[in-house]
Amino acid sequence: MAERHTACRIVRFAESRENDDRAGDLAAQALAAEDGLVGIYNASAGGMKVAQAIKRAGRSDVVYITHELSEQRRAFLKAGQIDTLLDQEPATEIAIALSVIARYFGRVDDFALAILCMDLHHMR
Incomplete structure (x- = not known):
């Protein structure tokens, strides 16, 4: 600062x-x-x-x-x-963290990631 x-x-x-x-x-x-x-x-x-x-x-x-x-x-x-x-949104934060990890290890495609994000978003 x-x-x-x-x-x-x-x-x-x-x-x-x-x-x-x-x-x-x-x-x-x-x-x-x-x-x-x-x-x-x-x-x-x-x-x-x-x-x-x-x-x-x-x-x-x-x-x-x-x-x-x-x-x-x-x-x-x-x-x-x-x-x-x-404002914090834990479900969104979880989705972002998982997407970064999954992409890093090449374990998810964009379609699967979109479904994961939607499911986590609906958990709220």
């Missing part, structure tokens, strides 16, 4: 230990302590608590990125409380 975005720096790293309330508290602390804070990335639990901490701080200028598209997070995304959601 330092090479490509020289004006940006990580000012704080915190571990929520998969605790929603702790994630919200850590976000609130960072928002209070760092005047120049422009973004928060949350890769763990507590996504909604972080969004609420940003709103309570009156910091709609902070870019908030988190994971997993749920109905609640979709509503926060539409309301502008979450700027970006990184």
Whole structure:
């Protein structure tokens, strides 16, 4: 990041230990302590608590990125409380991994791969 975005720096790293309330508290602390804070990335639990901490701080200028598209997070995304959601699709990830392995070893043709991908997609 330092090479490509020289004006940006990580000012704080915190571990929520998969605790929603702790994630919200850590976000609130960072928002209070760092005047120049422009973004928060949350890769763990507590996504909604972080969004609420940003709103309570009156910091709609902070870019908030988190994971997993749920109905609640979709509503926060539409309301502008979450700027970006990184949604994971395990079935697609499995299909991609298997296709890379199968192609590497020459064990699958394109037709078989398409069927495999469709079957994995329907497992969701």
